[in-house]
Amino acid sequence: MERRLDQDLDRVRQALLKMGGMVEGMVAKATQALLDRNNQLCTEVIEGDNQVDHLEIEIDEACHLILGTKQPTAVDLRFLVAVMKINGDLERIGDSAVNIAQSVEQLNEHPPLKPYIDLPHMSQLVQDMVRKSLDAFVRRDAQLATEVCKGDDAVDGLYKQIFRELLTYMIEDPKTVTRALHLLLVSRNMERIADHATNIAEDVIYYVEGRDIRHSHGSDLLKAG
Amino acid sequence: MERRLDQDLDRVRQALLKMGGMVEGMVAKATQALLDRNNQLCTEVIEGDNQVDHLEIEIDEACHLILGTKQPTAVDLRFLVAVMKINGDLERIGDSAVNIAQSVEQLNEHPPLKPYIDLPHMSQLVQDMVRKSLDAFVRRDAQLATEVCKGDDAVDGLYKQIFRELLTYMIEDPKTVTRALHLLLVSRNMERIADHATNIAEDVIYYVEGRDIRHSHGSDLLKAG
Numbered sequence: 001m002e003r004r005l006d007q008d009l010d011r012v013r014q015a016l017l018k019m020g021g022m023v024e025g026m027v028a029k030a031t032q033a034l035l036d037r038n039n040q041l042c043t044e045v046i047e048g049d050n051q052v053d054h055l056e057i058e059i060d061e062a063c064h065l066i067l068g069t070k071q072p073t074a075v076d077l078r079f080l081v082a083v084m085k086i087n088g089d090l091e092r093i094g095d096s097a098v099n100i101a102q103s104v105e106q107l108n109e110h111p112p113l114k115p116y117i118d119l120p121h122m123s124q125l126v127q128d129m130v131r132k133s134l135d136a137f138v139r140r141d142a143q144l145a146t147e148v149c150k151g152d153d154a155v156d157g158l159y160k161q162i163f164r165e166l167l168t169y170m171i172e173d174p175k176t177v178t179r180a181l182h183l184l185l186v187s188r189n190m191e192r193i194a195d196h197a198t199n200i201a202e203d204v205i206y207y208v209e210g211r212d213i214r215h216s217h218g219s220d221l222l223k224a225g
Numbered sequence: 226m227e228r229r230l231d232q233d234l235d236r237v238r239q240a241l242l243k244m245g246g247m248v249e250g251m252v253a254k255a256t257q258a259l260l261d262r263n264n265q266l267c268t269e270v271i272e273g274d275n276q277v278d279h280l281e282i283e284i285d286e287a288c289h290l291i292l293g294t295k296q297p298t299a300v301d302l303r304f305l306v307a308v309m310k311i312n313g314d315l316e317r318i319g320d321s322a323v324n325i326a327q328s329v330e331q332l333n334e335h336p337p338l339k340p341y342i343d344l345p346h347m348s349q350l351v352q353d354m355v356r357k358s359l360d361a362f363v364r365r366d367a368q369l370a371t372e373v374c375k376g377d378d379a380v381d382g383l384y385k386q387i388f389r390e391l392l393t394y395m396i397e398d399p400k401t402v403t404r405a406l407h408l409l410l411v412s413r414n415m416e417r418i419a420d421h422a423t424n425i426a427e428d429v430i431y432y433v434e435g436r437d438i439r440h441s442h443g444s445d446l447l448k449a450g
Contacts (some may be wrong), residue, residue: 008447015446062446064306071296081289084306085313170395170402177395177402181409221240221287222233 005070009079012062013138016083019055019090020134022048024127026097027193031123033104034186035116042108045101052094059087075207082207086137089196089203093130096189096196103182103189113169113179119187122158125151126190129197136201142208148201155194162187230295234304237287238363241308244280244315245359247273249352251322252418256348258329259411260341267333270326277319284312300432307432311362314421314428318355321414321421328407328414338394338404344412347383350376351415354422361426367433373426380419387412 026045033041063084066072072080107113129151136145166180166187251270258266288309291297297305332338354376361370391405391412 011446058446064303065447067292067306068298068302071298073293073296077293078289081292081309084309088310088313167402167406170406171399174396174399177392181392181395184406221236221283222290 005066005072005076008062008066008070009072009076012059012066012080012083015055015059015062016086016090017134017138019052019059019087020130022052022055023090023094023097024130024134026052026094027100027123027127027130030097030100030104031120031127033101034107035120037104037108037112039105039108042101042105046098049094049098052091056087056091060084063087075210078207078210082137082203085203086200089199093193093196096193099189100186103185106182107179110179113176113183118158118162118165119183119190122155122162122187122190125155125158126194126197129155129194130200133197133200133204136204137207140204140208142205145201145204145208149198152194152198155191159187159191230291230297230301233287233291233295234297234301237284237291237305237308240280240284240287241311241315242359242363244277244284244312245355247277247280248315248319248322249355249359251277251319252325252348252352252355255322255325255329256345256352258326259332260345262329262333262337264330264333267326267330271323274319274323277316281312281316285309288312300435303432303435307362307428310428311425314424318418318421321418324414325411328410331407332404332411335404338401338408343383343387343390344408344415347380347387347412347415350380350383351419351422354380354419355425358422358425358429361429362432365429365433367430370426370429370433374423377419377423380416384412384416 026048029041030045032038033045063080067077067080129148132144132151133148135141136148163184166184169176170180251273254266255270257263258270288305292302292305354373357369357376358373360366361373388409391409394401395405
């Protein structure tokens with residue numbers, strides 16, 4: 001007896017949300033590791049990535065199976081396409097959290113360079129973007145997804161500001177170079193997480209409204225000729 | 226009259242290869258811009274990205290349309306899923322080429338830091354990976370795709386070596402910090418391009434063999450319960 005498509009889709013949705021919760025937790029933990037100079041938290045983030053990688057494969061395979069056996073159409077098809085893309089972005093958010101944790105381990109071998117003000121702020125913005133993009137997915141809320149896309153500019157601004165500040169440290173005192181570089185990598189990874197949250201939000205808009213808000217509009221690939 | 230599925234799939238394949246050629250050209254040009262200190266080439270890379278972004282959307286929309294109207298199965302379905310993923314990776318390779326070009330513009334405002342030896346080598350390795358991953362896609366050659374995946378380690382090794390060398394420059398002479406940082410970003414972007422080529426190669430293996438070689442094996446998501 002074949003199970004209904006709705007049940008399969010719901011199972012995929014639940015798995016994706018579980019994965020979202022896992023990577024959100026990794027980002028929060030990596031930030032806490034930075035602020036508390038806590039190597040144990042770094043280890044937890046790095047080791048937790050295996051589970052995320054495993055879940056990514058499971059979700060992908062489930063989507064392929066549904067596509068191949070249930071031939072979903074319209075909104076169900078858009079849902080599956082969106083899930084496969086969001087899945088990839090969540091996995092990369094997990095990778096970025098691991099990169100941050102690895103930099104924090106390096107930072108913890110030296111005395112602190114400075115009190116962190118912009119980095120926790122940036123991390124908070126980025127975590128909000130990830131959470132909102134997944135909320136938008138659950139609620140099918142294109143409006144909320146649009147807000148997430150707009151948030152990316154603030155994160156880019158903070159990244160540039162942090163970059164300039166760290167550059168000044170490095171130029172003024174060569175002893176700060178290694179630490180400043182790792183802080184730069186931390187902020188760069190946070191900026192990439194914001195990019196992934198933006199990708200997720202764009203996929204939500206495609207799923208909900210059936211339109212693509214990226215770089216441009218319209219496709220003639222299959223019409224031409 | 227409905228066109229045959231084969232024709233649609235072939236049109237998507239051609240468009241993807243066109244996009245592959247475009248981003249390969251961008252990576253080669255950005256590297257040439259670095260070696261020749263040529264701002265004109267940087268501008269060409271940066272301006273060329275619009276076309277890539279446009280083509281990405283077209284390919285995505287074509288895939289969605291085929292999925293939604295032709296209900297492809299088995300290898301055709303795997304082909305479309307692979308195309309959608311490869312499409313995303315190619316677009317990000319284009320973004321990395323733009324990032325490199327932007328760093329080169331900054332570098333060209335200062336005298337050269339050093340003769341480049343590892344960076345052109347790294348760029349060559351990375352370009353080979355991109356080309357081979359697309360060749361593997363065209364020829365449906367899982368063996369070649371596997372070779373691409375193995376090439377990633379050499380690139381990672383070069384990245385670490387370049388990182389250490391640039392760190393030494395920065396620590397020894399603060400006047401080198403800005404230039405060394407931009408060279409670091411250049412090599413970081415090359416390393417990311419290699420990651421995308423690896424993703425493409427993994428998608429080719431999934432498409433050809435119907436198995437997923439990423440992080441782990443097996444999915445029980447839809448079986449459980």
